[in-house]
Amino acid sequence: MALEFKLSNQTEAGGRRAQIVLPHQTVETPVFMPVGTAGTVKAVPQDVLEALGAQIILGNTYHLYLRPGHEAIRRMGGLHRFISWPRAMLTDSGGFQVFSLSALRKVSDEGVRFRSHLDGSSHFFTPEHSMDVQIALGADIAMAFDECTEYPAERSRAEESLRLTMDWARRSLDHFRAHEEEVVWHAELGGKTQSLFGIVQGGMYADLRRESAERLVEMDFDGYAIGGLSVGEPRDATLEMISEVLPLLPKDKPRYVMGVGYPDEIEQYARMGVDMMDCVLPTRAARHGLLFTSEGRLNIKGKKYAEDQGPPDPACDCMVCRRYTRAYLRHLMHSGEALSATLNSIHNLAYYLGIMERVRKSLPGAAACTQS
């Protein structure tokens, strides 16, 4: 059994509150998912993520496949146990990193040959192999293997890329269904299985996006993601693609927009009916000293904060804002201290998770009217 989706009524704008019942955790949506690339949300200990209310985190298949290796992780009981994270997890397909990080990629209908960014070793990823790796990792949600169409892309290129992604989606799903009972916690969790999401591509061409969504829905995935956004396109293009696709996706399944975004974006998309989002921005920006606050973006390196004894965000109740000053965070950043990344990341994640909590509270409650 894959996920169960309990949906409340939705607002006129499309926003909706729901519960995604996953093998390791029931996730309240709309939800923001911190990114834990190599099995760690960078610089933030797992108990802090729990205290922050993170319900589900991401793992990157490409990174974990290369190091420590998916077979090693399976032997150790799967990714949850390996990193000691008891709540929900999602793994991407590895596709995005193969295209963005690795060297000497060679794409064919069969799959992608690439060289590791770590040691130059040669690897071949196919939809089937991505499924095998993700089943070995054993996250609650796995993603179909896709090609993230670059931006900008000519129409012919976007069409060809979409053809590949649709073909790979079919192969991903077939292989996944044939092997879904092999996940390491299958028996332990009473016969539950992972869920597989399809990924809508099509570049910035609305008709290709619609075609992609319709074909994926026909295949009947457990949930649907919109990929290939936040790749450099203007924000109104992002919004247009999401607006075109959402109405075509089934109401009774989760909808996930991958790799977005700024605080106002994730609120906007959540209110349009997007259930799940992930982004490295809160943690990556944190490591560069950029804090997201109720007063806007704050670059903690600024000279004006040298003796500022206020909290990073006066409206924030997170463990960093309760204890530390802007002056101290600035000092840590300037001194190159490890604590800088930790504290900045904790605040930014608290800010992102807080946005989603506020959005959830403002949407019609899931308790009164549910469907599964």
Added chain:
Amino acid sequence: MALEFKLSNQTEAGGRRAQIVLPHQTVETPVFMPVGTAGTVKAVPQDVLEALGAQIILGNTYHLYLRPGHEAIRRMGGLHRFISWPRAMLTDSGGFQVFSLSALRKVSDEGVRFRSHLDGSSHFFTPEHSMDVQIALGADIAMAFDECTEYPAERSRAEESLRLTMDWARRSLDHFRAHEEEVVWHAELGGKTQSLFGIVQGGMYADLRRESAERLVEMDFDGYAIGGLSVGEPRDATLEMISEVLPLLPKDKPRYVMGVGYPDEIEQYARMGVDMMDCVLPTRAARHGLLFTSEGRLNIKGKKYAEDQGPPDPACDCMVCRRYTRAYLRHLMHSGEALSATLNSIHNLAYYLGIMERVRKSLPGAAACTQS
């Protein structure tokens, strides 16, 4: 009013349990003090230090003077408030780092001219200036400005260095006593003041060490440290110098051996009657993947830990050993993840603080027989 020292009976071997009543915290001794160089115990958040039971941490005067500057810290309410650490703190004099980190030092009877290791700027430290800086920082305990005699040192060099240190001790004490009421929390904490410790030097020459101790005791400091150890000398020399000096120090004042040591060393010295120790070893070794455990030293980088699902130390109850495996810590280290330094440091500090807790429990209780 400086510190109050409440001493229990001591063992035949000299080991003793005591309480040092400091303005911000009553410290149970023997105590290990984690080093918080630039206002942070590297990679470990303050709430974790509290949970680990750290009673007192160090700040380095040299680092904090250069960045963010002692006057800025004073304006922000002192070091406790700046870094949000409510328990006890101790600052060193800056001398050790001036000699070990800075460039182009020029020592005269008056003081030391040196260039910052950060930006090459020129600075002049005198005993009086070190006191001014430490009073601005406002730790509970300040240290006299000394010259840490290098190892090895000819006798004539050790004699000359000791002459300087004794002269600077006198000047440190005079200046400190004249200005001790200027500490920023003086009124807020009911007229309490910082305490000043003298530092015994003399290289590896027992008679110079004895002379140094006797002259410092005559000056009447609030406590006494033994410096210039762990500078490369053989361990029996360290032990000999400590053994020579301890009997000459007043029983009713704290005794602090600076910059030691390995786990078995800190236990050994504590059982001889040393009340306070500090060392960067647990945190620095942690950042290089070296863990101290009940089974000995463990280099977490080792291939043999790749799939080791045991805790770092099976006998340890710390938050890292309760949650994470050796395999995961190895993965974090190999992946260059920030969480590696954090988790390794937390365990090593738990191990060091645990040793001192066990030693305290094994010594005659302080409750039955106290003197102040």
